[in-house]
Amino acid sequence: MKHKRENAGDMIMRYSGYIAFAVIIVFFVIKAPIFLRYSNLVNILAQSAVLGICGFGLTGIFIGGGDDVIRGGTDLSITLNMAVAGAIIAVMAGGGKPLWLAFVTAVLVSITIEAVNAYTIVKLKMVPLLSTICMMYLLQGVERIITNNVVVPANHKALAFISNTAILGIPVIAWIFVVVAIVMYVLFNVCSYGNKVSASGGSELAAKASGINVSLMVASTYLIGGVMASVSAFLMVARLSSYTPGAGDLQLFDVMLVSYLGAVFSRRYRPNIPGTFIAALFIGVLTNGFTLINVPSYWVYAIKGALILVTVSITTIQKRRVE
Secondary structure: OOOOOOOHHHHHHHOHHHHHHHHHHHHHHHHOHHHHOHHHHHHHHHHHHHHHHHHHHHHHHHHHHOOOOOOOOOOOOHHHHHHHHHHHHHHHHHOOOOHHHHHHHHHHHHHHHHHHHHHHHHHOOOOHHHHHHHHHHHHHHHHHHHHOOOOEEOOOHHHHHHHHOEEOOEEHHHHHHHHHHHHHHHHHHHOHHHHHHHHHHHOHHHHHHOOOOHHHHHHHHHHHHHHHHHHHHHHHHHHHOEEOOOHHHHHHHHHHHHHHHHHHHOOOOOOOHHHHHHHHHHHHHHHHHHHHOOOOHHHHHHHHHHHHHHHHHHHHHHHHHHO
């Protein structure tokens, strides 16, 4: 059987994400030579950690829930989950409680939040989009209650160490980002668990016929999302030495962007962990580069919106060709 030979247009579409990334980097190198300084590059890696780790959680949910526009996997409350976890860590650590206790408490709360999401979606059969929007608004109120709607300082030696220390010239936060990326890659791309989650998201009927507990697989992705939300919250508080109310609202757009954009860095044009890692760096490069050349923030938002439009268009066209 002869395989259809790819033409130049197909090649460009297939590697469009990498081409765009390379063009953006060249542009910033020309406009701001300091962009390529080692200190700036590792700073981009560290700045991308919070966004990328939370994006891993959402990507797992996308993989397990499938890409149906209405009933597919999604979680619009994940950054508000991160916000509540960040508020808990800041209040407890700033109040003199052990940092490990603050982090464990945040993790348990985040997992509980996602367990509620999973229950409403898997057991009550609510549409994920609607269910997680309801949770999002609920968590906005919880966040304000915890913080009294004021900035909460979190001065703690361990947080300062994580924020300011470098190992082999790379910030600790960046190392945590890389380690979490590797763990999530192994979980979703190497372990049998990842195959079961992908099968559940690809075809529920086929997965059930293969003996896969689809409900359990889908629910587990939300619980993992909760863990990722709490880890990203911990790093956010460490970087800022405080927590600012409303941080979750600001992060939602970017987390959704990196999770969708990751599909461009995949041969199958579907959300994936390596793609999300690259997409987080891509957005980190954009934010950092535009700051260096003093581009107004509203242009950055416009460009990110255009990226989502282009990403959805490319993945839709390419998936039709693949399928």
